[in-house]
Amino acid sequence: MKPISLIINILATLIFVNFDRTLIHQIMSKKALYLLGIALVIILGTILYIKFCCNCDTAQPNAAVEKVPPTAIKNDNFVPFIINGSGFEFRTNYNFKFLKNNPAAIQPISDSISIGIEKLKTFLVSNPKQKVTITGYATSDETNTTKFENLGLARANDVKNYFVSKGLASSQLDTKGEIINSWKTNADTLIGPVEYELETIDTTSAPTDDWAALKEKINTNPLIFHFNTNKSNFNLNEEEQQKVTDIVKYLKNVKNTSVLVVGHSDNVGNRDLNIELSQKRADFSKNYLIKNGIEASRIATESKGPDEPIGDNATTEGKASNRRTVVTIK
Numbered sequence: 001m002k003p004i005s006l007i008i009n010i011l012a013t014l015i016f017v018n019f020d021r022t023l024i025h026q027i028m029s030k031k032a033l034y035l036l037g038i039a040l041v042i043i044l045g046t047i048l049y050i051k052f053c054c055n056c057d058t059a060q061p062n063a064a065v066e067k068v069p070p071t072a073i074k075n076d077n078f079v080p081f082i083i084n085g086s087g088f089e090f091r092t093n094y095n096f097k098f099l100k101n102n103p104a105a106i107q108p109i110s111d112s113i114s115i116g117i118e119k120l121k122t123f124l125v126s127n128p129k130q131k132v133t134i135t136g137y138a139t140s141d142e143t144n145t146t147k148f149e150n151l152g153l154a155r156a157n158d159v160k161n162y163f164v165s166k167g168l169a170s171s172q173l174d175t176k177g178e179i180i181n182s183w184k185t186n187a188d189t190l191i192g193p194v195e196y197e198l199e200t201i202d203t204t205s206a207p208t209d210d211w212a213a214l215k216e217k218i219n220t221n222p223l224i225f226h227f228n229t230n231k232s233n234f235n236l237n238e239e240e241q242q243k244v245t246d247i248v249k250y251l252k253n254v255k256n257t258s259v260l261v262v263g264h265s266d267n268v269g270n271r272d273l274n275i276e277l278s279q280k281r282a283d284f285s286k287n288y289l290i291k292n293g294i295e296a297s298r299i300a301t302e303s304k305g306p307d308e309p310i311g312d313n314a315t316t317e318g319k320a321s322n323r324r325t326v327v328t329i330k
Contacts, residue, residue, distance in 0.1 A: 153177025
């Protein structure tokens with residue numbers, strides 16, 4: 001039975017059941033009528049409360065509102081720093097950053113990266129047969145103003161130098177560079193255009209006595225490119241061509257070795273200009289070696305300018321002998 005009907009029935013019972021005429025006459029005195037009026041007000045108020053306010057604080061389900069589970073927000077504005085390999089794994093969302101057209105990483109470097117490099121150093125010390133190949137990337141619309149073959153290689157070498165500054169062995173770090181169409185950027189900043197490959201060093205082609213003898217032969221009587229004044233071109237004779245062949249042969253069979261090309265000049269003109277000219281000669285010689293099958297990442301260049309003459313700059317013959325690049329095995 002509903003509460004309203006129950007109250008009405010009780011009220012009717014109180015008023016009309018078992019009351020005889022004499023009792024009703026007594027109740028209907030002025031005082032009784034006053035009390036009865038109060039009771040009726042209370043009962044009426046209760047009825048109205050039950051009807052209109054009893055469920056006013058109860059939340060009603062809204063069938064029209066569909067509950068949608070929360071979804072994770074994907075953040076694509078980073079390229080993680082990852083080094084994975086046999087027995088080693090490190091990852092952080094922070095990474096090296098490079099300004100467009102710039103070979104040097106933006107400073108300062110995140111502490112998270114430094115932690116990873118420290119862990120990598122510990123791993124490589126314990127695993128001397130492991131090495132890391134650092135591949136740097138540059139986009140095809142960037143300008144390379146470095147001495148390296150491409151901007152990606154320059155960035156890889158910058159990262160390598162940072163690793164070395166943190167105590168990693170240079171012999172366990174190789175570099176490569178690649179040009180690609182695009183990379184993740186934020187305004188004019190490339191985010192993490194460097195990748196890392198951890199692998200075992202190939203020791204199957206370690207130097208033997210024969211290869212050691214060939215290296216000594218190359219360095220004792222090195223390949224020398226001679227240049228005319230202010231010019232960077234040359235034609236090799238048969239002996240020089242054989243020296244190039246020996247260098248290519250050595251590098252193909254002996255891993256983890258490289259070539260050093262040092263440029264020199266005579267003392268004619270400004271020293272700074274001669275330093276610059278010597279570097280151009282070294283780069284020209286490097287490009288020649290690349291065309292003959294030597295990887296660019298295995299060729300280093302230096303410029304000595306007029307500082308290390310082998311001939312007398314007071315004579316024409318001496319000046320000609322000083323305008324040279326010398327190629328040796330490091």
